[in-house]
Amino acid sequence: MTAIGALGAVTANVRPVKPRQRGKVVATLLVLAxxxxxxxxxxxxxxxxxxxxxxxAVGNVVQxxxxxxxxxxxxxxxxxxxxxxxxxxxxxxxxxxxxxAFFASRATNPNTWLLMGLRFVMNLIRSIPDILLAAILVxxxxxxALPGIMALVIFNIGxxxxxxxxxxxxxxxxxxxxxxxxxxxxxKAGRSAMLPQILPAYASQVLYTFEIxxxxxxxxxxxxxxxxxxxxxxxxxxxxxxELSLIILEILLLVVLLESFSAWLRKRLI
Amino acid sequence: xxxxxxxxxxxxxxxxRPDKPVSWPSRLLWLLVTGIALAAYFSAKLDISALxxxxxxxxxxxxxxxxxxxxxxxxxxxxxxxxxxxxxxxGTLLGIAVSFPLSFFAAAPLAPRWISWPLRGVxxxxxxxxxxVTAILILSVTGLTPFTxxxxxxxxxxxxxxxxGYETFEAVDRGPLEAVRSTGSGAVGLMRWGIWPSASxxxxxxxxxRFEINVRASAILGLIGAGxxxxxxxxxxxxxxxxxxxxxxxxxxxxxxxxxxxxxxVRHRLIHGRWAVPFSTARRRPRSSxxxxxxxx
Numbered sequence: 047m048t049a050i051g052a053l054g055a056v057t058a059n060v061r062p063v064k065p066r067q068r069g070k071v072v073a074t075l076l077v078l079a080x081x082x083x084x085x086x087x088x089x090x091x092x093x094x095x096x097x098x099x100x101x102x103a104v105g106n107v108v109q110x111x112x113x114x115x116x117x118x119x120x121x122x123x124x125x126x127x128x129x130x131x132x133x134x135x136x137x138x139x140x141x142x143x144x145x146x147a148f149f150a151s152r153a154t155n156p157n158t159w160l161l162m163g164l165r166f167v168m169n170l171i172r173s174i175p176d177i178l179l180a181a182i183l184v185x186x187x188x189x190x191a192l193p194g195i196m197a198l199v200i201f202n203i204g205x206x207x208x209x210x211x212x213x214x215x216x217x218x219x220x221x222x223x224x225x226x227x228x229x230x231x232x233x234k235a236g237r238s239a240m241l242p243q244i245l246p247a248y249a250s251q252v253l254y255t256f257e258i259x260x261x262x263x264x265x266x267x268x269x270x271x272x273x274x275x276x277x278x279x280x281x282x283x284x285x286x287x288x289e290l291s292l293i294i295l296e297i298l299l300l301v302v303l304l305e306s307f308s309a310w311l312r313k314r315l316i
Numbered sequence: 317x318x319x320x321x322x323x324x325x326x327x328x329x330x331x332x333r334p335d336k337p338v339s340w341p342s343r344l345l346w347l348l349v350t351g352i353a354l355a356a357y358f359s360a361k362l363d364i365s366a367l368x369x370x371x372x373x374x375x376x377x378x379x380x381x382x383x384x385x386x387x388x389x390x391x392x393x394x395x396x397x398x399x400x401x402x403x404x405x406x407g408t409l410l411g412i413a414v415s416f417p418l419s420f421f422a423a424a425p426l427a428p429r430w431i432s433w434p435l436r437g438v439x440x441x442x443x444x445x446x447x448x449v450t451a452i453l454i455l456s457v458t459g460l461t462p463f464t465x466x467x468x469x470x471x472x473x474x475x476x477x478x479x480x481g482y483e484t485f486e487a488v489d490r491g492p493l494e495a496v497r498s499t500g501s502g503a504v505g506l507m508r509w510g511i512w513p514s515a516s517x518x519x520x521x522x523x524x525x526r527f528e529i530n531v532r533a534s535a536i537l538g539l540i541g542a543g544x545x546x547x548x549x550x551x552x553x554x555x556x557x558x559x560x561x562x563x564x565x566x567x568x569x570x571x572x573x574x575x576x577x578x579x580x581x582v583r584h585r586l587i588h589g590r591w592a593v594p595f596s597t598a599r600r601r602p603r604s605s606x607x608x609x610x611x612x613x
Binding site for chain 1: 349352353356357359360362363366367370373374377398399401402403405406409440441444445446448449452453456457458459461462463465466532533535536539540546549550553556561565568569572573576
């Protein structure tokens, strides 16, 4: 092993000294351990309680392993509604996000204030969990699939705009400048010079969003926003574990099937 | 193919451009997508009339929530949010503790197929179940406590981190791995010296990223009664205390954004070897196996 010294002289068998980081590592670990103890106290990890509960719980667990397949016909409308919500939200959300993404990227929007403002709003939207949004929208527009779709659309705009505008940031702006120099409007320059470049990334993001939506739309009904979640809430409050287990099985199949389909499609796109 | 060109016998002129070729597969795909979207729209039987006065309604509720929010609830809301963050932290740690060793057994260069493939299946199933559903299952055993929420987050994290883990291990350069193997090292040595040095930065940053996800998810878990900010929110929405809801939302947004920025800064340090000023960078979603792993200078 040879090392090159600071002045370029090659000296044999002299390795550079490894920088000492032990102090830093120990300090970091101590801080992490402190946070963990603090969090553990807050969460009230109570193992004896769990052991005591477990004997009661065995019955529930046994019920959960035996899905009630006779319940299936009654779940079909909710199942369809779940998929409907995800599809509609994906279509509307991705349609609204595309133009906004152009305003949220430095490559296509020279106005710093508009850019920062938009990005801030998108950060804001993404930090509100979709189910919380749905819970509020249910109170505003009433129970049903509509508030669920609206919550998903709002959340989708947050994600797609972020990811697509970052894709735009990374693209070559040469064609865009050329189009502008040739006298194109911002709209036309973006449409003909930038859009084709990000189309595969955009399509892949839309599919990714669809996966998120499928997952979210299965549980968003817990707050009254349509789909399988409403059923979960019903059977849960009556402790019908056989039926609950069937619903969970359906969610599992739905998510795994649609996700692997979408993942396959995404792989083909890129 | 139907890619028709304009008349080629005429003299070429600037205005006479060839037509764009028609791609039938893509047309069919668009037709299919449109069909599915329309079918979904009509089968959902939405009551669109509710949307007509939505802008007015939304404005009314925004005013109710934020003009002004109930500042008296700030302390209570903050305490609840702290509990949510604690749930997320414990959930993430438990998830790491289980998924980290398992993901070694799911990585192709390290484990035989009869172990790695079933493990990957388990990760996939765990990822497919939403955390809320996991929480409903677990609470039949543990009862409604914040710890239930943490456990549910841990289960979700195992699926997610397990996958990221083995993907990271597989993306590692095979050179050091072979070098360590050639010294006659055992399995533990392979992991410690062949894989960990090149995978650690990315893996740590993925762990942090999962913590960010869990902070968001823990707010949701409160809705089914697992405690934290979500419980307080659903209670206040039910009783229509809109000014309290506004305060809670503010706390959720501010705390989530602060944690995102802090964690994002640490992840940037881990991956790029230097600190970045928070709020100044456009962060990318970490894509496992695509992140450049740089050795800190």
